[in-house]
Amino acid sequence: MHAIGIERGKTGPRLLELPRPEPAPGEALVRTLRVGVDGTDHEVVEGGHGGFPAGEDHLVLGHEAVGVVVEPNDTDLAAGDVVAPTVRRPPPDGSNTYFERGEADMASPEAILERGIDGAHGFMSEYFTSPEEYLVSVPAELAALGFLLEPLSVSEKALELAAAARSTVTWGPDTALVLGNGSLGLLTAAMLADEATVYCLGRTDRPHASIDLLEALGATYVDSRETPVPEFAAAHEPVELVYEATGHAKHAFECIDALAPGGVAALLGVPGDWTFEVNGGRLHRELVMGNRALVGSVNSGPRHFRAAVDRLRTLPDGFVDDYVTDVVPYESFERAFADGDGGTVIKTAVEFDTHEER
Numbered sequence: 001m002h003a004i005g006i007e008r009g010k011t012g013p014r015l016l017e018l019p020r021p022e023p024a025p026g027e028a029l030v031r032t033l034r035v036g037v038d039g040t041d042h043e044v045v046e047g048g049h050g051g052f053p054a055g056e057d058h059l060v061l062g063h064e065a066v067g068v069v070v071e072p073n074d075t076d077l078a079a080g081d082v083v084a085p086t087v088r089r090p091p092p093d094g095s096n097t098y099f100e101r102g103e104a105d106m107a108s109p110e111a112i113l114e115r116g117i118d119g120a121h122g123f124m125s126e127y128f129t130s131p132e133e134y135l136v137s138v139p140a141e142l143a144a145l146g147f148l149l150e151p152l153s154v155s156e157k158a159l160e161l162a163a164a165a166r167s168t169v170t171w172g173p174d175t176a177l178v179l180g181n182g183s184l185g186l187l188t189a190a191m192l193a194d195e196a197t198v199y200c201l202g203r204t205d206r207p208h209a210s211i212d213l214l215e216a217l218g219a220t221y222v223d224s225r226e227t228p229v230p231e232f233a234a235a236h237e238p239v240e241l242v243y244e245a246t247g248h249a250k251h252a253f254e255c256i257d258a259l260a261p262g263g264v265a266a267l268l269g270v271p272g273d274w275t276f277e278v279n280g281g282r283l284h285r286e287l288v289m290g291n292r293a294l295v296g297s298v299n300s301g302p303r304h305f306r307a308a309v310d311r312l313r314t315l316p317d318g319f320v321d322d323y324v325t326d327v328v329p330y331e332s333f334e335r336a337f338a339d340g341d342g343g344t345v346i347k348t349a350v351e352f353d354t355h356e357e358r
Contacts, residue, residue, distance in 0.1 A: 004124040033351070064147045175260070207343060216322065240264070244267045330350050
């Protein structure tokens with residue numbers, strides 16, 4: 001079968017020829033439909049994140065996938081079921097308490113493997129196998145867009161944690177600031193647009209498709225070169241929610257100044273090491289005296305995928321058509337990994353097959 005991956009000692013993603021995987025007991029064989037490409041994929045390709053499976057010289061990419069069950073084997077699935085796989089898997093030495101509790105998304109990095117990212121092959125291939133418990137059912141009518149469930153689920157979890165931090169008080173959020181106008185930030189802005197006044201901060205010059213999409217949602221684009229995060233509240237308004245999707249380490253501290261009393265910041269970016277000075281006493285005081293909170297969030301679990309199915313149905317009209325800017329056949333996968341040309345590219349995906357309902 002064909003797959004797209006990286007090879008040790010070589011640069012860039014490549015089209016690989018690999019044996020079709022054989023499902024183990026309790027696993028289904030899935031024919032891949034589409035796999036999304038995001039910033040994590042680029043980081044893996046560039047060697048800044050993740051790693052190869054133990055003892056292997058290649059890694060199949062892709063963690064945002066949707067496919068169709070071909071061989072259910074001894075699972076409760078049926079041939080033709082549309083499914084989306086979750087990302088995390090147990091480490092080679094077996095399961096642990098996180099997986100036993102169904103909370104793999106809360107595990108520390110050393111306690112998991114991540115398919116397509118770190119230590120386990122991903123889904124960017126014509127077929128993949130997976131245990132049933134890591135496959136989430138997708139309505140057939142959403143098969144073409146099922147690759148969006150993984151990024152949606154990541155935001156579902158982050159918003160769940162933010163709301164849990166405010167669960168003892170009345171909290172909206174009625175106002176939100178999304179840090180980052182990349183694909184995840186835009187998707188989150190769309191999730192919040194019907195319920196909150198949304199601002200999105202980036203460093204993008206006009207004209208750009210991401211800014212057009214934000215404004216079509218009714219959100220306000222904020223150029224951080226003109227209004228940096230510490231000045232945001234004075235220029236606009238304090239917000240109840242900050243959603244950080246940049247990996248810019250200073251934002252974890254600067255966002256406190258953007259929060260209204262009782263506000264929560266959800267941090268999703270993963271920065272590299274960076275030493276800089278902050279006024280720790282003032283920030284500590286702002287957190288305590290303003291009843292503010294910071295929460296970190298990574299990955300997601302099956303319930304977040306199921307919530308993402310409902311969310312995908314209710315995204316604003318026309319959003320997905322403008323958000324998904326390119327779906328390319330796997331033979332032309334390079335286009336899905338290319339940098340945007342002229343500010344027109346937002347979200348891309350690689351297509352291996354199309355879905356035909358039973």
